[in-house]
Amino acid sequence: MEYFDTFVSILGSAIRLSIPLLFTALAGLFSERAGIFDIGLEGKMLASAFAAACAAYWTGNAWAGLGAGIMVAIIFSLLHGFASITNRGNQIVSGVALNFIAAGLTIVLGTAWFNQGGRTGQVPPEGRFSGIVLPGAEMMRDVPIIGPLYANVISGNNILTYIAFLMVPLSWWVLYRTRFGLRLRAVGENPGAVDTAGVSVVWLRYRALIVTGFLAGFAGTYLSIAQSAAFINNMSAGKGYIALAALIFAKWKPVPVMFACLLFGFLDAFANFMQGKSLPMIGEVPVQIFQALPYILTCILLAGFIGVARPPKAGGVAYTKER
Amino acid sequence: MNLQSSANEPAIELVGIDKKFGAVHANKNINLSVGKGSIHGIIGENGAGKSTLMSILYGFYHADEGEIRIQGRPVSIRDSQAAIAAGIGMVHQHFMLVENFTVLENVMLGAEGGQLLAKGVAGARKELKRLETDYGLEVDPDALIEELPVGRQQRVEILKALYRGADILILDEPTGVLTPAEADHLFRILQVLRDQGKTIILITHKLREIMAITDTVSVMRRGEMVATRKTAETTVAELAELMVGRRVLLRVEKQEAKPGPVLLSVKNLIVKDGRGVTMVDDVSFDVRAGEIVGIAGVAGNGQSELLEALAGIRKPVSGEIFIDGKPVEAADPALLRQLGLAHIPEDRHHMGLVLKFEEYENSILGYHHDPRYGRGAMLDLDAIRRQAEEQIAKYDIRPPNAQLKTANFSGGNQQKIVVAREIERDPKMLLIGQPTRGVDIGAIEFIHRRIIEMRDTGKAVLLVSVELDEIRSLSDRILVMFAGKIVGEKPSDADEQTLGLMMAGIAA
Numbered sequence: 001m002e003y004f005d006t007f008v009s010i011l012g013s014a015i016r017l018s019i020p021l022l023f024t025a026l027a028g029l030f031s032e033r034a035g036i037f038d039i040g041l042e043g044k045m046l047a048s049a050f051a052a053a054c055a056a057y058w059t060g061n062a063w064a065g066l067g068a069g070i071m072v073a074i075i076f077s078l079l080h081g082f083a084s085i086t087n088r089g090n091q092i093v094s095g096v097a098l099n100f101i102a103a104g105l106t107i108v109l110g111t112a113w114f115n116q117g118g119r120t121g122q123v124p125p126e127g128r129f130s131g132i133v134l135p136g137a138e139m140m141r142d143v144p145i146i147g148p149l150y151a152n153v154i155s156g157n158n159i160l161t162y163i164a165f166l167m168v169p170l171s172w173w174v175l176y177r178t179r180f181g182l183r184l185r186a187v188g189e190n191p192g193a194v195d196t197a198g199v200s201v202v203w204l205r206y207r208a209l210i211v212t213g214f215l216a217g218f219a220g221t222y223l224s225i226a227q228s229a230a231f232i233n234n235m236s237a238g239k240g241y242i243a244l245a246a247l248i249f250a251k252w253k254p255v256p257v258m259f260a261c262l263l264f265g266f267l268d269a270f271a272n273f274m275q276g277k278s279l280p281m282i283g284e285v286p287v288q289i290f291q292a293l294p295y296i297l298t299c300i301l302l303a304g305f306i307g308v309a310r311p312p313k314a315g316g317v318a319y320t321k322e323r
Numbered sequence: 324m325n326l327q328s329s330a331n332e333p334a335i336e337l338v339g340i341d342k343k344f345g346a347v348h349a350n351k352n353i354n355l356s357v358g359k360g361s362i363h364g365i366i367g368e369n370g371a372g373k374s375t376l377m378s379i380l381y382g383f384y385h386a387d388e389g390e391i392r393i394q395g396r397p398v399s400i401r402d403s404q405a406a407i408a409a410g411i412g413m414v415h416q417h418f419m420l421v422e423n424f425t426v427l428e429n430v431m432l433g434a435e436g437g438q439l440l441a442k443g444v445a446g447a448r449k450e451l452k453r454l455e456t457d458y459g460l461e462v463d464p465d466a467l468i469e470e471l472p473v474g475r476q477q478r479v480e481i482l483k484a485l486y487r488g489a490d491i492l493i494l495d496e497p498t499g500v501l502t503p504a505e506a507d508h509l510f511r512i513l514q515v516l517r518d519q520g521k522t523i524i525l526i527t528h529k530l531r532e533i534m535a536i537t538d539t540v541s542v543m544r545r546g547e548m549v550a551t552r553k554t555a556e557t558t559v560a561e562l563a564e565l566m567v568g569r570r571v572l573l574r575v576e577k578q579e580a581k582p583g584p585v586l587l588s589v590k591n592l593i594v595k596d597g598r599g600v601t602m603v604d605d606v607s608f609d610v611r612a613g614e615i616v617g618i619a620g621v622a623g624n625g626q627s628e629l630l631e632a633l634a635g636i637r638k639p640v641s642g643e644i645f646i647d648g649k650p651v652e653a654a655d656p657a658l659l660r661q662l663g664l665a666h667i668p669e670d671r672h673h674m675g676l677v678l679k680f681e682e683y684e685n686s687i688l689g690y691h692h693d694p695r696y697g698r699g700a701m702l703d704l705d706a707i708r709r710q711a712e713e714q715i716a717k718y719d720i721r722p723p724n725a726q727l728k729t730a731n732f733s734g735g736n737q738q739k740i741v742v743a744r745e746i747e748r749d750p751k752m753l754l755i756g757q758p759t760r761g762v763d764i765g766a767i768e769f770i771h772r773r774i775i776e777m778r779d780t781g782k783a784v785l786l787v788s789v790e791l792d793e794i795r796s797l798s799d800r801i802l803v804m805f806a807g808k809i810v811g812e813k814p815s816d817a818d819e820q821t822l823g824l825m826m827a828g829i830a831a
Contacts, residue, residue, distance in 0.1 A: 179435040186421045186432050193419040196381070197433025197483075198404030313422070321383050 008148045010269045015153060015161065016227065018265025020045065020219045020236075022164045024243035025250070025257045026171050027215035031077075033175065033252055034208030035188035035314040040080055040095035041216060042240025043102030048073040048220025050106040053120040053231035054113070056127035056224075065127060065225045066160075070217030076102070077213030078206070085205050088318035099240075107233060118233040120224075129158040129226040158226045160218060165258070167215065172254040184208050188312035191319040201319045219243075245298040252312065264294045333395070334359040334522035335380075335411075335491055340389035342375055349375040351546045353389070357491075357539075362513060362523045364533040364554070367543030367566055368763035369733045373526045374416075376543070377493050381413045382406040393491070412484020416496040418476050420468045426479050427451070427464040430486050447486070454485050458515050474505035481512065492516065493524045498532060499761065502621050503791070503823070510536045528566075528763060530559045531792075542566055567765045575771045578779065580799040583612035585648070586783035587633070587664075587752050592642030594628045602628035603639075604807035610752070615774065615784040617798030617815075619791055621826050625807040626787045627669055630756045633785070634666040635659045636674075646752065660689065665745040669756030669787070671734075675741040678730040682720075683711035685729050686744050714743040719769070735766035742770055752783045759793060771797060791822060 024041050031038040048069035056065030076098055083094035107118040114120050134155035141151040175181035183204055187194045191201045219239075224231045246264055250256035271290030278284040333356045340353040349372045357363040367373050378384045380391065382400040390397050393409050400406050406413070420429050427447055436443030448464060455461045462471075462478050471479070477497060484492055494513075498506040513523055513536060525537060533540050534554060541551040542565040550565050563571040587610040594603035602625040610616045620626050631637035633644060635656040644651045646662050656666070668674035676685050687696055687707055695710075697703040711725040718739045720732070729737060738759070745753065758774065759767040774797060778784050788794050794801055801813045803825040811825050 177440055179438050179440060182428060182432060182435060182440060186424065186428075189421045189423060190419065192415075192417075193421050193429070193432060196403050196413065196415065196419045198402065198407050199433045 004145075005148065006273070008152050010266070010273050011149075012153045012156075013269040013272065014262065014266040015157065016265075017268045018261045019161050019164045020222050020227070020239050021243045021246055021261040021264055022258060023167070023215050023219035023222065024240055025246045025261055026167055026254065027073075027212045027219065028244055028247045029171065029175075029252060029254060029257060030184070030208050030215070031212040032247065032315055033188045033312055034184050034205050035191060035312055035317070035319075036080070036084060036205055036209060037091040037316045038080065038095055038212060039092055039244070040076065040098035040102075040240075041243055042236055042238065043095075043099035044073045044076045044213065044216035045220045045223065045240050046099075046106055046234065046236040047076055047102040048217045049224040049235055050102075050110065050120070050220075050231045052217075052221035053123060053224035056123045057121045057230075060124050060127045062127050062129050062225055065123070066129075066218070066221045069221035069224075070214055073217035073220060074210055074213030077209040077216070081206050081209045084318060085202055085209075088320065091316050091318075103234060106231065110231065110233075120231040123225050123229045127225060128229055129160050129222075131156045131158055132162075160222045160226050163218065164222075167218075168254055168258045175254065180207070185312075188314055191314050195319070195321065205319075242294055245294070248311070249298060249301055251310070263297075267293045267297070332359050333357060334393070335524075336392040336395075337376075337380075338390045338392065340376065340379060340386045340391070342379060342384060342386050348546050350379070350386070353548050355541060355548060355551070357522055357524060359394075359522050360517060360520050361538040362517050362525060362536055364537035364540040365524060365526045365543060366528060366530065366533050366540060366562060368528060368765060369735060369761070371543040371566075372546040373543050374495060377413070377495060377524070377526060380406065380411060380493065407487050407489070410488060410490040412481075412487060412489025412492050414477065414480040414484065414492065414494045414497060416499060418480055420476060420479060422469040423467060425465050425467055426462050426471075426482075429468060429479055430464075430483050432483075434487055450486060451482065454482055458485070458512065458519065460485075460512060472505075473500050474502070474508060477501070477505075477509065478512070481516075489521075491522045491524065493526070495526045496528070497525070498527065498529065502789075504827075506532070530562055530764070533562065534559060544568055563764055567763075571764055571768055574796050575768070575775055577775045577797075580614045580778065582614040582799070583781060585609045586612050586646065587785065588645040588648075589633070590643040590645070592629070592632060592644065593640045594625070594632045594637060594642075595640050596628055601640075602807050603632065606642075606804075606807075606809050608802060608809060610783040610785050612751075612783050613778055613781045614799045615778050615786055615797055617786045617788065617794035617801045618804055618809075619794045619801055619822055619826060620789070620804035622789045624804045624826075626789075626804055627756070629804070630666075630669065630754055630785075630787050633754055634664070634668070656689070657692075660748075660750075663751035664754065665748055665750035665752070666754045667741055667745050667756060667758060669760070671737055671741050676729050676737060678728070680729055681726050682715070682729055682732070682740060683708045683725040685740055686711040686714060686725070688744065690744070690748065714740075714747055717747075718743045733763075735762040738762050738770065739766060742773060746773055746777060750782065752785070753777055754785050754787075756787045757789065758786070759788075759790070791819060791826075795819070795822075 024045055028038050028041050051072035052065040052069030055068030056062055080094050080098055083089040084091040110118045110120055137151045137155035140147045175185060183194060183199055187201055187204050194204065195201050223235055242264055246260035247257060250260040271287060271293065274285065274290050275287045335357045337353055337355040340350050342350040353376060365373050375384065379386045380400065382402040382405050391400060398409050400409060430451060431443055431447050436446060451464050460478055460482055462475055462482065468476055468479065497509060501509060517523055527533060537554045539551060540554050540557065540562065542549050542562060544566060590607050592603055592606045593601060596602045606629065618626050628637060632639045635654045638654040646664060651659065672678060696707050708725050715723045715725060720736050720739045729740065755774065758770050774784060786794065786797055795815060798815045801815060801817060801822065802809050803811050803822060805826060805828040813822060
């Protein structure tokens, strides 16, 4: 039973750690399926985390924080669009530039406004998204197996967690069941087909990037005012890249994206759990090995275990009408 | 409205269309009238301005001057959407299809009939069914595009246009990617469409197609519309002359071959492709000095793999290749070049050239170790440029600028760059794949003459082409390949039907 409790606690932590990945990977899904590579997810997450923390600190309202987070992420997305769609710049360069801007700007503004070495002020409890206890969680707690799972893994999460999981079927529905989704998938494969069908490639790609910003805003907000209570320097810590890995690993499909993010979240939680613990026969294993696991796994899996990951065909290429 | 009068009424009229791209005058004061319910051909060399004109019609570009009238009414075509609304449909040379979508999804794209797909799907299915019965355009609506053969994909493009209610259908070089049988099938479809009252504009540089299918034909040259003829009242020779602006020899004249000793010999060669499928199956033949051996066959019957194996690009599974009687062990293109084997690859974009390089850089591709071009690690750029300029002059490569990016040359001139590079090396043996694919007739004549010259100076030439006309007019002996095997050998005067049947694997 002791092992089971440990397992439940790792699982709960895995869920919490996978939420920012899930939002970010879904954000990347919309942009990449529309043919715009987005290495700037990391920067969007970081900038929106900062914006959410500031807004929540000043207003004491978590929803205002979310709004600010989303807005800033969308602005970053539009900048990316301006560089790579309107001016046909290199998408990777634009994304990397945005990452640097986010990393620098958050520190500069944070130091100027809060004077805590880049930290924002502590967000008051009403400015945060806190856990919601689902009905019956306490009653269920004693039921074997299902009880702890329900009370500690499913219940007790904040609202953003539930929204994240709702976004998975919603994204699927938008992509595969709506006109917007059909056109979006088409523009990522062959923008010429969209253009000759009388649909604007530019406007379509901008709309895809707005969706990307919207979802990345949730991810950043989650980091600063749901998972913690302030913005900390570089708090995204490479999650944007992990989310990209998850996206590739899941072959750019919404439901597999969820499982990939859960897997990476689980590895992260497991790494935390193993910190300072020693394994039988081996002794203490440096925690860095576990922290490196998601990346190692990505390399191994991409090297052939998941088959060919075929990216959207027109990805990374700005559209010019042929002559 | 009876058929007689509708046949005379113009479906589309262009009046004084003019378009410049910087210094390039792509369309000069173009006037054109296309009768309703007719098939109108527009013919011209690459770069004559055909595609620009059609892009103006489809709203990709705006004419600097001029007017477009559709069914007698002036229209302004600002974008593709306006063109679609005006009843114009276009089948592009490179298909505008999403390859991992189904046929149905491709047809619906841009005309979904509402925010949600579910609403439009049933209607689209019904409409596809109707188009299938009306025009004989059958395609499985749930098939994925990437799994369909090219001919079917093109049918989907036609369906897309018809689904959007097109009355005027523009086809841009539609047969470039089709096998002869698929092309015939396309022509039958076009005839059905015309008989049902659609107007069809066919853009091509293949004279045969114009003669086979069109009712009227207009010729473009250097941005101008130089003539319009009733197809029944013109000849291939007249059209060719109008296109090029001078007399063209459509069939090269050559002397009897004087074959010498065997230079290239292949014995029991077996080659597999990347997927492990046997593409060349136990093939043996000889090529002698001073003769051209042509390999005929429908694309995909192993000719490409055979060429690649001979050029040292693909390692054969088994079998032997002898050059000058000596066996060649390793698949090593550099070694083969030293032995005097030159190779004009089938796909100049993929293998023959680096499009982003300047012309002179491409002119030494594969020969950059030659001491004439520099010493050690350094290249002697002056020497290279000088030689490139000589080749440009000798092969009439246009524009005559060795420092122009290769991508900016037309297809025919790009091919001349490759041909010049390989032939000027004075090899003993020449492997040639699709020497004139996508090349203007003026340049075709030139390249054909060079190939004959090579033969007459005692080189061994192996020619692979999917153009049966080309094989027949150049070769001294014709080998027919089908499903990886050489199914027979015929003299160069074998008739087309016999060869066609052999290519289809029916008779030997």
